[in-house]
Amino acid sequence: MLFYNQLRHNAHSPFDFIWVEVLVNTKNIPVNKVVLAYSGGLDTSVILAWLQDTYSCEVVTFTVNIGQREEVEAARDKARQLGVRKIYIEDLTSEFVRDYIYPMFRANAVYEGEYLLGTSIARPLIVKRMIEIADETGADSISHGATGKGNDQVRFEMGAYALKPEIRIIAPWREWQLTSREMLLAYAESRGIPIEMKRGGASPYSMDANLLHISYEGGELENPWNEPLDEMWRWSLSPEKAPDTPTYITLGYKKGDIITIDGQDMKPVEVLSRLNELGNANGIGRQDIVENRYVGMKSRGCYETPGGTIMLKAHRAIESITLDREVAHLKDDLMPRYASLIYNGYWWSPERIILQKMIDQSQLYVNGEVRLRLYKGNVEVVGRRSDDSLFDENIATFEDDHGNYEQKDATGFIRLNALRLITAAKKGHNR
Numbered sequence: 001m002l003f004y005n006q007l008r009h010n011a012h013s014p015f016d017f018i019w020v021e022v023l024v025n026t027k028n029i030p031v032n033k034v035v036l037a038y039s040g041g042l043d044t045s046v047i048l049a050w051l052q053d054t055y056s057c058e059v060v061t062f063t064v065n066i067g068q069r070e071e072v073e074a075a076r077d078k079a080r081q082l083g084v085r086k087i088y089i090e091d092l093t094s095e096f097v098r099d100y101i102y103p104m105f106r107a108n109a110v111y112e113g114e115y116l117l118g119t120s121i122a123r124p125l126i127v128k129r130m131i132e133i134a135d136e137t138g139a140d141s142i143s144h145g146a147t148g149k150g151n152d153q154v155r156f157e158m159g160a161y162a163l164k165p166e167i168r169i170i171a172p173w174r175e176w177q178l179t180s181r182e183m184l185l186a187y188a189e190s191r192g193i194p195i196e197m198k199r200g201g202a203s204p205y206s207m208d209a210n211l212l213h214i215s216y217e218g219g220e221l222e223n224p225w226n227e228p229l230d231e232m233w234r235w236s237l238s239p240e241k242a243p244d245t246p247t248y249i250t251l252g253y254k255k256g257d258i259i260t261i262d263g264q265d266m267k268p269v270e271v272l273s274r275l276n277e278l279g280n281a282n283g284i285g286r287q288d289i290v291e292n293r294y295v296g297m298k299s300r301g302c303y304e305t306p307g308g309t310i311m312l313k314a315h316r317a318i319e320s321i322t323l324d325r326e327v328a329h330l331k332d333d334l335m336p337r338y339a340s341l342i343y344n345g346y347w348w349s350p351e352r353i354i355l356q357k358m359i360d361q362s363q364l365y366v367n368g369e370v371r372l373r374l375y376k377g378n379v380e381v382v383g384r385r386s387d388d389s390l391f392d393e394n395i396a397t398f399e400d401d402h403g404n405y406e407q408k409d410a411t412g413f414i415r416l417n418a419l420r421l422i423t424a425a426k427k428g429h430n431r
Contacts, residue, residue, distance in 0.1 A: 067211025118213025279306025
């Protein structure tokens with residue numbers, strides 16, 4: 001209670017005092033059972049014990065595999081050692097690609113012109129399953145390990161409230177006083193929490209990974225002038241070391257989704273896994289970005305998104321011949337809004353759902369094939385074709401157009417569209 005007593009003492013207005021009282025009262029409400037997003041690492045293991053110590057509650061752990069290339073079963077033994085009776089460890093990789101990544105790529109979603117939303121798109125799935133587990137186990141609360149400075153706290157909690165408004169959310173990093181790694185280690189030692197020290201020392205980066213991407217923050221990256229170290233990259237070959245011979249692939253589309261690679265039928269998870277392999281081998285997908293976090297600060301991060309980079313390029317290529325001009329432009333107008341909704345944690349919002357329906361409707365005729373050339377970090381479109389193509393060679397040709405397009409009609413078209421410019425020019429308004 002010392003922390004809350006200090007808040008009361010420092011309240012400067014009636015509003016501040018009421019806010020503090022809400023915190024204190026919330027703190028005093030008994031917690032019966034908590035579903036914890038649990039990785040088995042230092043942070044979430046300390047959170048598990050802290051929840052038990054602070055709230056005297058039962059903790060249910062949820063560990064998810066969404067393609068992060070790390071062993072998740074080890075979390076089971078650690079959770080058992082900490083007295084957890086109900087342990088969920090699930091592979092949701094297929095659902096992740098099918099129901100989240102694929103719909104997002106139908107929109108060509110890119111945040112601030114560069115970020116392919118690899119971390120952002122994973123959070124709605126995780127929080128959805130946490131809410132389902134809370135319902136299955138009768139838990140009244142959920143908890144996560146996101147810090148009070150980042151976007152993930154917003155994404156987790158906005159999604160949770162959208163799916164279960166009465167859920168209680170416990171965010172330890174906003175409550176406890178364990179503000180350093182040394183304090184976390186000391187707490188772990190006092191509770192007998194086993195902490196494996198990785199050989200070669202801990203990574204200097206804060207990393208997040210799933211089948212779509214891996215991200216890096218912290219360390220020397222906190223200075224945006226510093227070039228990332230070569231040894232940091234894990235998921236892509238350096239473009240300088242990529243093969244001197246290009247790789248050609250053909251992607252087949254149905255309703256905006258990739259369904260084949262080089263003629264072979266594949267499920268969504270198989271498509272992304274294969275494109276990750278091809279992108280990795282050809283040095284594709286590295287990004288170094290300074291982005292604007294929703295909580296108000298700028299953040300520098302590096303990303304590897306090999307398969308996603310290929311998907312974005314190819315999808316725009318198949319749309320270029322199958323989408324009506326105004327539909328394509330409308331999608332481009334709406335895309336930044338759609339991307340921001342995902343980035344800021346509004347996947348489960350009514351506006352994102354409405355946008356998704358419009359986007360999916362636009363994809364009904366986005367069928368066909370795209371041929372790509374992968375070479376030393378580059379993705380080049382070298383061919384596209386579709387039975388639903390709106391590209392008419394008879395109209396587009398520079399040769400004899402056989403009367404399909406009357407060039408003299410352009411005179412009236414230009415005069416009508418220039419009318420307002422001519423009017424303004426006569427009045428001198430365009431100077």
